[in-house]
Amino acid sequence: MLDEMAREHAAKADGLPLRNENGDIRAEVRDAVAAAVEEGDATRLRALFADLHATDQSDLLLSLDPADRPRLIELLGDAFDFAALTELDETARTRIVEALETRTLVEGVRELDSDDAVYILEDLDKEDQDEILDQLPALDRVALARSLDYPEESAGRRMQTEFVAVPAFWTVGQTIDHLRETEELPERFYEIFVVDPRYQLLGEVPLDVLLRTKRPVAMVDIVSDERHQVNATDDQEDVARRFERYNWVSAAVTDDAGRLVGVITVDDVVDVIEEEADEDLKALGGVKADEELSDTVWYIAKSRFSWLFLNLFTAILASVVIGMFEGQIEKMVALAVLMPIVASQGGNAGTQTMTVAVRALATRQLGNANARRIVLREVAAGLLNGIAFAVIMGAVAVAWFGLPDLGLVIGLSMVIVLIAAALGGILIPLALHKLGADPAVSSGPFVTTVTDVVGFFAFLGIATLWFRLS
Incomplete structure (x- = not known):
């Protein structure tokens, strides 16, 4: 029997829609399911899951504590739609599948279309795959084994073997x-x-x-x-x-x-x-493709460390450039105040161009046939924005520090860094693509380095030269 709290949750869930006005699972429904799992009340769970779409079952499953998810599936039996597992991220799905009894998994896989069955089985070790396949009917076993033999991320892995x-x-x-x-x-x-x-x-x-x-x-x-x-x-x-x-x-x-x-x-x-x-x-963003919201803190920290470490070197390089002009910065504090603005504008502009370039390469809209035209277009856009922001920041610098020369220096710097950002944002992804590297993964640190180094060097270099001559 349900205890008093479980009965209260169950009563609240009766007659309520699954989701609230924001599209989230209702707390009353989630609590009712969690209480029923704790009590092992399969009848109540079947009533709560009755007629739910696989996607809704998936969301309800994710709303529970991870330890309760396999238990829920075991209690539901054939009332659980195993297609719901295909809606989960890989980490959550793998943990659930590995915790399920083999008998439950076999029965669930038998009811799935072949493409969904492969999607679930491909995350398992070869030994676990074989254990499940051995308990399936011969025709199903042969079809799934053949699909699993195709390369990952191929049409053979995605295909459905049921057809007319x-x-x-x-x-x-x-x-x-x-x-x-x-x-x-x-x-x-x-x-x-x-x-x-x-x-x-x-x-x-x-x-x-x-x-x-x-x-x-x-x-x-x-x-x-x-x-x-x-x-x-x-x-x-x-x-x-x-x-x-x-x-x-x-x-x-x-x-x-x-x-x-x-x-x-x-x-x-x-x-x-x-x-x-x-x-x-x-x-x-320098995040591994397989990172999921359900991953552990240790895994996330470890997977992000390498790119953060690489970015550290790019930041040190930018700092070295700043150190070359240490004497000039000490003489004019205004340079230290305005310097981050130049680098920031360059970084943002470079990221914009890089995003467009990487996406165009991924969708094959950018290639040898139109590369020159796209590069010139980005440089022209960088030049126009550079002129616009040169006028804006020049006026700001003059109003802020009362130095017309400083306004001219930062204006010229803006033009240079935005052109450099446009060139770096398009040429670096193109070069990496030519070399066989994934531009989406590798472009970020290089583009950041270009915009930071060029931005600091242009601003501080022009300032040093200008004030020496004036």
Whole structure:
């Protein structure tokens, strides 16, 4: 029986929507689930999880203490949708899967589409994968093992091995009858694939074309002129780009011999696009792509240390430049006051250009054909902004310190540092890309170094030269 507190939580959760007006899980629902897990009340949990979408189950699972998550899944049994695990970050998912009993995991994987099953299994060690695969039906085992043999982040890992394929000599009528009479069809599909006796792909027939065609017509006669096809070893990012460029909904996946082995759909591609964008965004900040919110403090600190260490060297280099003008700074305190403004503007401008360049390289919008034009465009933009901020900061410096010469010095410095920021922000990612390095990961420290060193050297150098001559 639930204790008094658990009954109170359960009563509050009855009749309430899962989420509040902000889209967050309601505290009453979360507390009711946590209390039911603590008491081992499977009946209550099933009532709370009834008819919830996999995404909602995932969010509710994440709202619990990590130690309670595997226990919740065990108590729910077949009421838990294992597709919810695909919505979790890798760290949280792996911890849950490793804590589950093998029997529970096997039963859950059996109910998933093959692409979701692979997504869960690929995080496990080979030994744990084999233990689960050995307990699956032969057909499921072979299909999942084949997908797991493909390279990580390839179309073969993302594909679904459930699809509908028919011989070329079948008619539209035979195909429609087959679809109506066959029980084990994919949950959703958008086309019928036409194959030869060796299972090589001959083409595809969209469902709308199938339903508009008379029954006696052969399937091979109505295959689409447009072939939506990728290779199982193709990189998932390249596949996603083709979906985006040509507005595909799904695509056949073939092996090197041209045999049909699976299908990849737009819902999987959306996940790929989100993952790749997430990786690029993290990389620009010097954060590892696999860092998740559920990671431990020690792991996060260790993973970020290397880039912080590299940034320390760039900061020391900038400080060395400042030290070269120590005497001039001592004579005029205003230089020390204004110096960070120049470096800051350069850093921000460099980051803007670098972000545009890295994203354009990632999406292949920037290449040899248009590199020169883009570089000139960024330099021109840097020059215009440099002139604008030279006027603004020159006026500020004169008003602040009453020294017209100082306004001219900082104005010239602004023009130089913003042009340097534009050049560094575009040329450094291009150079790293040419050398085979990931510009998203490596560009940041180099661009920062360029803007800091050029900014300090330009400002202090011009100031020293100007005041010596005046």
